[in-house]
Amino acid sequence: xxxxxxxxxxxxxxxxxxxxxxxxxxxxxxxxxxxxxxxxxxxxxxxxxxxxxxxxxxxxxxxxxxxxxxxxxxxxxxxxxxxxxxxxxxxxxxxxxxxxxxxxxxxxxxxxxxxxxxxxxxxxxxxxxxxxxxxxxxxxxxxxxxxxxxxxxxxxxxxxxxxxxxxxxxxxxxxxxxxxxxxxxxxxxxxxxxxxxxxxxxxxxxxxxxxxxxxxxxxxxxxxxxxxxxxxxxxxxxxxxxxxxxxxxxxxxxxxxxxxxxxxxxxxxxxxxxxxxxxxxxxxxxxxxxxxxxxxxxxxxxxxxxxxxxxxxxxxxxxxxxxxxxxxxxxxxxxxxxxxxxxxxxxxxxxxxxxxxxxxxxxxxxxxxxxxxxxxxxxxxxxxxxxxxxxxxxxxxxxxxxxxxxxxxxxxxxxxxxxxxxxxxxxxxxxxxxxxxxxxxxxxxxxxxxxxxxxxxxxxxxxxxxxxxxxxxxxxxxxxxxxxxxxxxxxxxxxxxxxxxxxxxxxxxxxxxxxxxxxxxxxxxxxxxxxxxxxxxxxxxxxxxxxxxxxxxxxxxxxxxxxxxxxxxxxxxxxxxxxxxxxxxxxxxxxxxxxxxxxxxxxxxxxxxxxxxxxxxxxxxxxxxxxxxxxxxxxxxxxxxxxxxxxxxxxxxxxxxxxxxxxxxxxxxxxxxxxxxxxxxxxxxxxxxxxxxxxxxxxxxxxxx
Amino acid sequence: xxxxxxxxxxxxxxxxxxxxxxxxxxxxxxxxxxxxxxxxxxxxxxxxxxxxxxxxxxxxxxxxxxxxxxxxxxxxxxxxxxxxxxxxxxxxxxxxxxxxxxxxxxxxxxxxxxxxxxxxxxxxxxxxxxxxxxxxxxxxxxxxxxxxx
Numbered sequence: 122x123x124x125x126x127x128x129x130x131x132x133x134x135x136x137x138x139x140x141x142x143x144x145x146x147x148x149x150x151x152x153x154x155x156x157x158x159x160x161x162x163x164x165x166x167x168x169x170x171x172x173x174x175x176x177x178x179x180x181x182x183x184x185x186x187x188x189x190x191x192x193x194x195x196x197x198x199x200x201x202x203x204x205x206x207x208x209x210x211x212x213x214x215x216x217x218x219x220x221x222x223x224x225x226x227x228x229x230x231x232x233x234x235x236x237x238x239x240x241x242x243x244x245x246x247x248x249x250x251x252x253x254x255x256x257x258x259x260x261x262x263x264x265x266x267x268x269x270x271x272x273x274x275x276x277x278x279x280x281x282x283x284x285x286x287x288x289x290x291x292x293x294x295x296x297x298x299x300x301x302x303x304x305x306x307x308x309x310x311x312x313x314x315x316x317x318x319x320x321x322x323x324x325x326x327x328x329x330x331x332x333x334x335x336x337x338x339x340x341x342x343x344x345x346x347x348x349x350x351x352x353x354x355x356x357x358x359x360x361x362x363x364x365x366x367x368x369x370x371x372x373x374x375x376x377x378x379x380x381x382x383x384x385x386x387x388x389x390x391x392x393x394x395x396x397x398x399x400x401x402x403x404x405x406x407x408x409x410x411x412x413x414x415x416x417x418x419x420x421x422x423x424x425x426x427x428x429x430x431x432x433x434x435x436x437x438x439x440x441x442x443x444x445x446x447x448x449x450x451x452x453x454x455x456x457x458x459x460x461x462x463x464x465x466x467x468x469x470x471x472x473x474x475x476x477x478x479x480x481x482x483x484x485x486x487x488x489x490x491x492x493x494x495x496x497x498x499x500x501x502x503x504x505x506x507x508x509x510x511x512x513x514x515x516x517x518x519x520x521x522x523x524x525x526x527x528x529x530x531x532x533x534x535x536x537x538x539x540x541x542x543x544x545x546x547x548x549x550x551x552x553x554x555x556x557x558x559x560x561x562x563x564x565x566x567x568x569x570x571x572x573x574x575x576x577x578x579x580x581x582x583x584x585x586x587x588x589x590x591x592x593x594x595x596x597x598x599x600x601x602x603x604x605x606x607x608x609x610x611x612x613x614x615x616x617x618x619x620x621x622x623x624x625x626x627x628x629x630x631x632x633x634x635x636x637x638x639x640x641x642x643x644x645x646x647x648x649x650x651x652x653x654x655x656x657x658x659x660x661x662x663x664x665x666x667x668x669x670x671x672x673x674x675x676x677x678x679x680x681x682x683x684x685x686x687x688x689x690x691x692x693x694x695x696x697x698x699x700x701x702x703x704x705x706x707x708x709x710x711x712x713x714x715x716x717x718x719x720x721x722x723x724x725x726x727x728x729x730x731x732x733x734x735x736x737x738x739x740x741x742x743x744x745x746x747x748x749x750x751x752x753x754x755x756x757x758x759x760x761x762x763x764x765x766x767x768x769x770x771x772x773x774x775x776x777x778x779x780x781x782x783x784x785x786x787x788x789x790x791x792x793x794x795x796x797x798x799x800x801x802x803x804x805x806x807x808x809x810x811x812x813x814x815x816x817x818x819x820x821x822x823x824x825x826x
Numbered sequence: 827x828x829x830x831x832x833x834x835x836x837x838x839x840x841x842x843x844x845x846x847x848x849x850x851x852x853x854x855x856x857x858x859x860x861x862x863x864x865x866x867x868x869x870x871x872x873x874x875x876x877x878x879x880x881x882x883x884x885x886x887x888x889x890x891x892x893x894x895x896x897x898x899x900x901x902x903x904x905x906x907x908x909x910x911x912x913x914x915x916x917x918x919x920x921x922x923x924x925x926x927x928x929x930x931x932x933x934x935x936x937x938x939x940x941x942x943x944x945x946x947x948x949x950x951x952x953x954x955x956x957x958x959x960x961x962x963x964x965x966x967x968x969x970x971x972x973x974x975x
């Protein structure tokens with residue numbers, strides 16, 4: 122029901138993080154707002170003078186303005202996954218308007234509902250679904266208002282192109298006219314009816330990236346491109362190694378440079394200057410003494426992870442492992458190692474911070490704007506409402522920008538110098554002071570019968586994580602256990618995170634077992650899988666690749682792998698060519714299914730990007746370190762995939778219109794490494810057990826599987 | 827120093843051994859040219875110097891007197907996109923797009939020397955540019971479209 126301003130006035134208590142409706146409409150002007158809250162909360166409204174809507178009940182807002190412009194408020198961030206475009210598609214579809222009448226306000230903690238962050242491939246399945254419902258609710262409300270005006274049955278009216286019309290006569294009103302002059306707040310529920318899949322015309326199509334022209338003309342402002350009035354440039358003094366303690370520092374030479382201000386708080390030393398060259402020069406002339414401590418080197422890594430591994434929390438053993446091993450005709454025990462790798466987002470961490478009347482505002486590129494807001498509030502001991510974090514569309518993240526280090530540093534400097542401070546990390550800082558994808562050791566002990574039945578599967582992952590650890594194959598006797606361990610380097614999220622390690626080990630091991638059985642790699646997998654979605658991707662990839670049908674050239678090998686993560690099923694086939702031990706990946710075929718496809722071209726890009734990024738971790742990327750120092754902190758010493766690494770890539774996208782859409786930024790990466798590894802096995806009989814597989818481009822003669 | 831940037835003479839205050847990238851971005855507010863690595867290893871900072879794609883991060887401005895510098899901002903003329911930008915617009919190849927300026931500049935330079943490059947020639951020249959989102963195959967499509975238009 123339509124509610125009046127008096128009935129709906131929302132209790133505003135800054136300490137409680139309630140939606141402040143008055144502020145909301147003040148910001149937007151009148152119009153129709155749709156919030157995703159439970160009906161229970163709004164039903165209280167008719168009896169009370171305020172509705173307390175806790176922030177965590179609100180996923181997103183959709184607002185239809187008096188000018189007909191549709192504005193969406195979401196806490197998700199655009200970091201290259203083109204979510205701004207796919208969310209706009211969903212909203213335009215449900216409101217039956219063109220894409221250019223939809224605006225997305227994203228990731229500004231003062232304007233958008235609280236959001237956990239752009240993590241775990243959740244934006245499409247959760248935010249997409251919420252916005253679809255919110256937009257549908259807005260459409261229903263606009264139709265209801267029109268029906269009330271025309272005193273007719275809402276079911277006979279049509280919403281299209283920003284108008285509601287009555288096909289039986291000439292009645293027609295724009296969304297702006299219908300929502301104008303009112304302050305409507307409409308709840309939605311799970312029962313809100315959305316447009317049936319078969320009738321969708323915008324989502325499911327390849328519309329171009331929103332604002333694409335601004336990116337192609339250099340006009341888009343990433344944080345590192347922004348400037349604010351009165352801004353100075355910051356730079357931080359970095360210790361020579363991790364876990365260093367500052368003994369003393371002589372800053373007199375830096376202080377003597379005109380315009381330089383030194384900020385020192387305990388072990389933290391930074392400078393500000395009027396230009397970036399002066400700031401860099403000032404840092405260089407600070408003479409500091411540090412106390413360093415011995416730390417593990419990469420050469421000791423895997424032993425260290427194994428030795429410090431926690432006994433682990435088992436979800437329980439299924440069946441009886443020793444019985445399973447006794448029943449096996451073939452047994453196989455192997456250990457796999459996965460190095461740390463770096464995200465290398467092309468835009469390094471950057472922030473601009475300023476303080477106004479005790480309130481901190483920070484522009485920064487992070488996947489977790491509210492998380493960074495909370496961290497900053499804690500750091501300065503101020504209420505969360507006194508921190509505003511704004512994330513402009515950012516130069517990529519891949520799970521590597523969950524944190525706000527540059528934001529914290531810029532805010533500290535700004536507070537001390539009383540001016541806005543811009544801080545952009547160098548590539549070396551990004552390599553050294555961010556965090557890495559975890560390294561890991563995985564041990565598998567398995568048994569298999571001659572007919573291909575897997576009788577035992579004992580799987581232990583040390584340090585890399587539990588994602589996708591459970592085997593999708595049918596095994597009567599099994600255990601899948603994650604052992605947290607002491608990590609010498611700072612580690613965190615990454616595209617696919619631990620599922621890459623777990624799927625690499627599992628699918629490598631499956632490759633070995635099939636070979637022991639002299640069974641076809643595809644047949645062995647299909648025999649042991651029950652889930653039809655797995656079978657569908659495997660069969661689709663195999664068919665497109667020509668598995669079993671295509672002849673191998675001498676020296677070439679074929680490999681296959683499959684996996685499931687975060688709602689996406691993937692199967693990857695690889696062909697390698699090996700000449701004089703030099704390995705070249707010449708072909709990758711990948712089938713991917715993540716439910717109903719929202720934007721085919723952008724999904725294709727996500728899969729392609731995952732495959733290409735996956736090549737790096739599979740073949741040559743590894744972080745080298747010793748004594749608390751990163752030894753390859755540059756793009757010239759840490760190799761990432763380039764044009765010349767690009768194999769022929771075939772992508773098969775399976776569109777399951779009957780299933781909800783899942784995210785696609787992560788799962789397509791997981792099959793790449795094991796498919797290549799199994800292709801090398803096929804070509805040479807060598808079963809590699811470590812990622813990266815061929816850091817120097819070659820497979821050695823003396824490695825055995 | 828006086829530099830010729832996007833067809834205009836521009837006086838800059840930065841010292842003669844300053845890197846062109848920072849001069850463009852911080853002094854002249856031409857921020858379309860990006861920082862990626864600082865060692866001419868990623869291509870994000872490429873500009874055209876006398877028509878040739880050059881990493882601006884390792885280029886000192888004292889080497890540029892009398893040379894023609896063109897940045898991504900200078901490609902669009904009279905509100906009309908350069909044909910390379912037009913081809914990238916039609917192809918929609920990018921994800922985060924941070925590498926876009928460097929890729930487009932490198933393509934303009936490539937096609938000015940070799941209007942109909944083969945795939946192998948494209949890979950050879952473009953190998954200096956990194957797209958960390960991994961959209962290389964799409965970028966090649968865009969380059970071919972630009973070459974054919």
